Amino acid sequence: MSLQVIILAAGKGTRMRSAMPKVLHTLAGRPLILHVLQRARTLEPAGISVVYGHGGDAVPNAVSDDGIRWVLQQQQNGTGHAVQLALDEGGTDDTVLVMYGDIPLVDVDDLRKLVHLGRDALAILTIHLDQPGSYGRIVRNEDGTINAIVEAGDALPDQLEITEINTGFMAAPRALLVEWLKRVSNDNRQGEFYLTDVVAKAVEDRIAVHGVGTEDPLAVQGINSRIELAAMERQHQRRLAETLMGSGVSLADPARIDVRGTLEAGEDVFIDINLVVEGAVSIGARTRIGPNCVLRDAVIGEDVEIHANSVIDGARIAADCSVGPFARVRPGTELDSGARIGNFVETKNTRIGAGSKINHLSYVGDAIVGRDTNIGAGVITCNYDGANKHQTIIGDGAFIGSDCQLVAPVNVGDHATVGAGTTLTRDAPAWQLTVTRIRQQSFAGWRRPAKKSG
Numbered sequence: 001m002s003l004q005v006i007i008l009a010a011g012k013g014t015r016m017r018s019a020m021p022k023v024l025h026t027l028a029g030r031p032l033i034l035h036v037l038q039r040a041r042t043l044e045p046a047g048i049s050v051v052y053g054h055g056g057d058a059v060p061n062a063v064s065d066d067g068i069r070w071v072l073q074q075q076q077n078g079t080g081h082a083v084q085l086a087l088d089e090g091g092t093d094d095t096v097l098v099m100y101g102d103i104p105l106v107d108v109d110d111l112r113k114l115v116h117l118g119r120d121a122l123a124i125l126t127i128h129l130d131q132p133g134s135y136g137r138i139v140r141n142e143d144g145t146i147n148a149i150v151e152a153g154d155a156l157p158d159q160l161e162i163t164e165i166n167t168g169f170m171a172a173p174r175a176l177l178v179e180w181l182k183r184v185s186n187d188n189r190q191g192e193f194y195l196t197d198v199v200a201k202a203v204e205d206r207i208a209v210h211g212v213g214t215e216d217p218l219a220v221q222g223i224n225s226r227i228e229l230a231a232m233e234r235q236h237q238r239r240l241a242e243t244l245m246g247s248g249v250s251l252a253d254p255a256r257i258d259v260r261g262t263l264e265a266g267e268d269v270f271i272d273i274n275l276v277v278e279g280a281v282s283i284g285a286r287t288r289i290g291p292n293c294v295l296r297d298a299v300i301g302e303d304v305e306i307h308a309n310s311v312i313d314g315a316r317i318a319a320d321c322s323v324g325p326f327a328r329v330r331p332g333t334e335l336d337s338g339a340r341i342g343n344f345v346e347t348k349n350t351r352i353g354a355g356s357k358i359n360h361l362s363y364v365g366d367a368i369v370g371r372d373t374n375i376g377a378g379v380i381t382c383n384y385d386g387a388n389k390h391q392t393i394i395g396d397g398a399f400i401g402s403d404c405q406l407v408a409p410v411n412v413g414d415h416a417t418v419g420a421g422t423t424l425t426r427d428a429p430a431w432q433l434t435v436t437r438i439r440q441q442s443f444a445g446w447r448r449p450a451k452k453s454g
C-alpha cells in the first residue's frame with residue numbers, strides 16, 4: 001500500500017492583493033506551502049504532487065525540493081479538475097491524500113487517520129464551526145451517514161444552517177477517485193469542477209464515506225487575506241510561546257517573541273521582550289536573553305547573558321559567556337566558556353578563547369584569539385585588503401591596548417602587550433611590549449591663535 005499526496009496550490013489568492021502567489025506568503029518565517037510540504041513528508045508518501053498555476057513558475061522556483069512532481073494547471077477550473085490533472089500524471093499509488101497549499105497548520109495525526117480510512121473508502125476531514133461562512137457543508141442522512149458536500153454558493157437555506165464543514169482534506173483509493181472525477185460536472189454556481197462532488201459519487205457507488213472530525217479550528221484554517229495571515233501568525237506564535245513556557249522557559253511577555261524557525265531552550269531560561277528567532281537556535285539552561293535580540297542559527301550554552309539589542313547569527317557561544325548590549329555576532333563566531341563581547345563589538349569568523357574579553361567598540365574578523373586575552377576599546381582587525389581576507393592570530397594572555405589596528409595577516413604572541421594606538425603590520429612577539437607611535441612632544445611657550453581685535 002503506497003500513498004500519493006496531492007497538494008492544491010494553483011489558486012490566485014485574489015484577496016491577498018499580491019503579485020506573489022498566496023502559498024509563498026510566509027507564516028513563522030516560512031512560505032505556507034513549506035508548512036504543508038513538511039507535514040506531507042512526515043507521512044512518508046511514495047510521491048508528492050503539487051498542482052500549481054497562478055504565478056507561473058514562482059512556486060516551483062521557490063521550493064527547492066527535488067522530490068516533488070509539479071503539475072501545471074493552466075486554468076483554475078476547480079479543485080476536482082486540479083486533482084484530476086495530478087492523477088493523470090500520477091503513478092499507480094493506491095491511496096491518495098488531498099491537501100491544500102494554503103492550510104499550513106493541519107494536524108498530522110488527522111492526516112494519518114484520513115490515510116488509514118482512505119485505503120478502501122472515502123475519508124474527509126470535517127469540523128464544526130459556529131460560523132460556517134463560505135465553507136462547503138457536510139450533508140448527513142438521518143442515520144448520520146454522509147450524503148454529500150454542498151458548496152455554500154450552491155446550498156439551500158436550510159443547508160446553510162449546517163455547522164459541520166468540509167476542511168478540504170480527503171483521502172481515497174486512487175482508482176475510485178479517478179472514476180468519480182470522470183463523472184463530476186461543472187454544472188454549478190461557480191462553473192467549476194468541484195472535488196467535493198466525489199462524495200455524492202461515492203454514495204452512488206455505495207462506497208463508505210467516513211467523516212473524520214477534528215476540533216482545532218486553527219489547524220484547518222485556510223489563508224485568504226493578509227489579515228487572516230497576521231491573525232494566524234499571532235495565534236501560532238502564542239502556542240509556540242506556551243510550549244516554551246511549558247518546558248520551563250520564562251517569557252517576559254508571551255506576546256512579544258517570534259519564532260521563525262526552531263527554538264530549543266533549557267530550563268529556567270529567561271527571555272525578555274521582542275526576541276526574534278530564525279533558523280535553528282538552542283539556548284542552554286539558565287541563560288538570559290535581554291530585550292530586542294535577534295538569534296539566528298545559534299547554539300548558546302548554559303548560564304550565558306545576552307544583553308539587550310544584540311544580533312547573533314551563525315555562532316556558537318559556550319557556557320558562562322556574556323554578549324552585548326548592542327553586539328553583532330556574525331557567522332563563524334565561536335566563543336569559548338566565559339568569554340565576553342561588549343557593546344558595539346562586531347565579530348565574524350572568529351574564535352575567542354575562554355575568558356577572553358572584547359568589551360567595547362571593536363571589529364574582530366577572521367581571527368583566532370587565545371584564552372584570557374584582553375582586547376581593548378576600538379581595536380580593529382584589518383582583515384580585508386580590498387581583494388582577499390587575511391587572518392589575525394592572537395595568543396593566550398595577550399593585551400591589545402585601545403584603538404589598535406591589526407593589519408592581517410599578523411600574529412600576536414602569548415602574553416604580548418600591544419600599546420594603545422598601535423598599527424600592527426608585523427608580528428608582535430610573545431611577552432614583549434610592541435608599540436608604533438609617534439613620540440609625544442610638547443611645545444613650551446606656544447600660543448593658540450587669537451581673533452584679531454578691532
Ligand code: UD1
Binds near residue numbers: 075149167196
Ligand atoms: C474548498 C472546498 C470547500 C471547503 C473549502 C475549505 C471545493 C469545491 N470546495 O472551497 O468545500 O469548505 O475548500 O477551505 O473543493 N485550487 C486549485 N485549482 C483550482 C481551484 C482551487 O489548485 O482550480 C486550490 C486553491 O489554490 C486552494 C484550494 O485548491 O489551495 C482550495 O481552493 P479554493 O478556491 O480556496 O476553495 P474554496 O472555494 O475555499
Ligand code: CA
Ligand atoms: Ca473557490
